[in-house]
Amino acid sequence: MAETGQTSSQRRESWSSRQLACLSCRRKKVKCQPDPAGSSSCGLCAKLQKECYVPEFDERRRTHNKALIDKLRAENARLKAELEDHRTFCLMNDHLDGANDTVLSRQEYSTEFGGLFNNPSPFDGTATSSTSSRSDNMIVRLCGGQRQLNSDRVGRLRFFGPTSSLHLMESVTSSILARESSGINSTSWQEDFPLEVQDYLLDLYWRFHHKVLPCIHKEAFLRDMKNGDTKYCSPLLVYCMLTRAAAISNQPGLRALALAEDADDDAPYLVRKCVQLLETELDAPGITTAQSLQLLSEMHCAISHDTKGWMYAGGAGRLAYELGLHRNSENFDTHLSDLDLQVRQIVFWSCFNLDRYWSLYLGRPQFIKLEDIDAKRPDGTRSDISVEVKMSVAWTSLLEIIGLICDILNGIHTPRHRMETLDQRLRDWNASLDPTFYYSPVQEPPVFLLHMQYAAAMILLHRPLAQFGKDSSVRSSAGEISRQICVDNACLIAQYAQEYYEQHGSVFTMSWIALHIVATAATTLIANIAERRNGGLGMDQQLDSLRKCLGTLNELEKSHVVTRRVRKVIQQAIRLLNLDATINIGATGLNVASLLSGPLPFSLATPNQENRQFPLFDLLPSGPQFDMLNSFESYFT
Known part of the structure; x- marks a missing residue:
């Protein structure tokens, strides 16, 4: 009895030292009482047979760091000031830009439309008051016919031409979002492969496929992948890269995930995974979506789904127009960094190259016309540009000539399509190739x-x-x-x-x-x-x-x-x-x-591709669709 009394006394002492009520009692707003039976739970939790969890500290009494509060207030004030400055800039200056655009249009088309533009323009005058400026600005937005590169509510740049009215739905002040926000953070890019296999496949991609019709800016991609930023890296893009690499792996188990045995078979797992992720990313497509569509085009060609590959390539080109990649971004007030401009150039011209190659591959007309674009080409003469940019320049200039050859074969004949001219252009291309690519x-x-x-x-x-x-x-x-x-x-x-x-x-x-x-x-x-x-x-x-x-x-x-x-x-x-x-x-x-x-009829040296073996069970994602593959593991290894 004495021992029991001592234990009860110790139990009461322990309970009295608890300063906080458990979460269950706090939610029900009742007093947290000890369990009469003597358990470590409170009476309510013991009666309801729930876990009795007592927080280590009371969030309600937690004091906030004064320095942090001051910093947040200062940041809030700065953003408000920048927003107001941007609003003022739009109201005071946009109508002048619109007027200039209107005058330029009048000069360009006066010969075709006669005296249509000879009447005085409502934008020729200068705003004399804040009300006039604000009114003119709205009229220009409604009828000015400018080319617009606006940002939507999530900061995604979208292009609208002079005939569109859809830009009216876009935020006037959203270019701030484009500068301040670079996307959603992600901590996991893929969920099917161990990190070792992911690194192996990415290494294959960088080595064998990256610089062939390059569509990814490696520096920007690796930076965002490391930081968990989705501006130039996304789960869809990562999966597309892994799928292209798996198809050329010397591991049969990996190839089975990216390639079908026959053209009539269902698409393999990784291709289906990429298509599923694409459906999600198309809700708010961006640069990574255009890159992924190009890789999806290639992988569908590899599995003999030519029609889908052709359509994915077309989708990448149309998305490039949607994002304004076909226009010279320096003509728009987008405040893009030099790295952003390089990425946009590489992605657009990779869409151009892919369009030219599919036209060559299938013998069909091209849909990206040089006369429709004014996007700058990457400057291959700069000493500070990467090898991938130089490779992009080389592929673009070559495929531009090939596009003209395809025009000839499709029945188009102009002075620039003469065979002698194109033959000389091809030879000049070869002679002027960057020494790195000799x-x-x-x-x-x-x-x-x-x-x-x-x-x-x-x-x-x-x-x-x-x-x-x-x-x-x-x-x-x-x-x-x-x-x-x-x-x-x-x-x-x-x-x-x-x-x-x-x-x-x-x-x-x-x-x-x-x-x-x-x-x-x-x-x-x-x-x-x-x-x-x-x-x-x-x-x-x-x-x-x-x-x-x-x-x-x-x-x-x-x-x-x-x-x-x-x-x-x-x-x-x-x-x-x-x-x-x-x-x-x-x-x-x-x-x-x-x-x-049979095997190649070459008398060759030992292959150089690294022969790394990975357990098949570690590579195959779980699910009923892989029961057959798991049961035939020996076939793949």
Whole structure:
């Protein structure tokens, strides 16, 4: 009994030392009493069988730091003052800008519309009072017909042209938001891979795909990724980059997450994940959305969904117009930093490049017209710009010429579309290439693709004049020159593919654009060999180059399912032209079937791609859709 009394006394002493009521009693506004049964909970919590939680300190009595309060008040006053200054600036100066724009429009269109603009303009006068200025400003906003780059309620810049009235719904003062806010913070960019795998895949992306039609400003992306800022980094963009990298990984388990086995199969997990994230981000699209749409376009091409890829590329271009990327941002009062301007330039011109390449890939018209834009191109002559910006300049100038070649093939003929002019422009492009991108067998992967694309462009330009399929009696000397140019460049593409393999381990790490390049070289060689026209290169060299192209297509099929379609077409062409025996001559142990379904016919060094193994269970996200993959783990490893 004495022991029990002592315990009860100690219990009462312990309870009396509690200065705060538990959260349950506080919410019910009742006195917090000890449990008669002697438990550590209060009587109410014990009766309700709930956890009795007592906070360590009383938030209601917490004193705030006076310095913090003063700082917040000062910041509030500063923002109010800036807001008022901006409002005054808009009221006093916008109507003058509108007047200038109106006068400029009158000068530009006076010849076309006659005396339509000869009447006095309501904006020619100068505001004489605050009321007049405010009235004129509103009239200009209603009918002034200016180009507007406004910010919406979340600080996202949007472009409206002179015919639109939608800019009236945008905030006049929201450019402050664009300057002060850079997005929502994020602490987790992806939830499917361990950090080690994420770093491995990002390294693959930076190494093999980043500088081929570059659409991401690496410095801005890594800065925001580190800081958790979503201005130039987003979960969607991260997933798109990881998906493109997984497709070229030497890990079959990773490739299974990014590639389908057949074009008719459902989209793989990572592609579906990207599409789901896109639906969310389209509620408030921004720079990262335009970048992600470009990567989604590439990954749908890789899995042989050409229509979706084409439409995603078009969506990226339209979003670039929506964000005003096609206009010279320096003409708008947006207070963008030099880094912001560089990002906007890279993203827009990457949309331009992608539009040109899809037009080339599918043989369709381009929708981004140079006459519709005045966006500045990145300055490749500056000494302080990054390699990715220089690469963007090189790709843009090359694909602009290729776009004109596509115009010729689609039936458009103007003085700037003359073959001699375009041939000289291509040669000038090659001669003026930045020394960083001169070709050598030890160059970076994107440089190989750049030179392969140049060779393919020469083929596309000269192939219509090469007179393939015509009777030898009607062939001209100019046609013979064009044919030789085509054959020489086709063999050069095959050489680049072999040297890429020797330097970088496997050609399946190449970007999706390699498919069109290699297929162009292969079909040119097949046509020339079928007509038994040796030209300046011997038949043996052409046959060897064709074998390399066929083997390259076979390897590309590992990372680009769409290659299977091209391979079947070429295989059928070889059979119809009875070239099976010809191609097999001099190729010991090789035949057409093995070239199109076996390993590369190269005698090469050990692959350089890092052979890192990751447990499949760590890579596959949980869920019923992966039960089959988990049950066949040995198949992927």
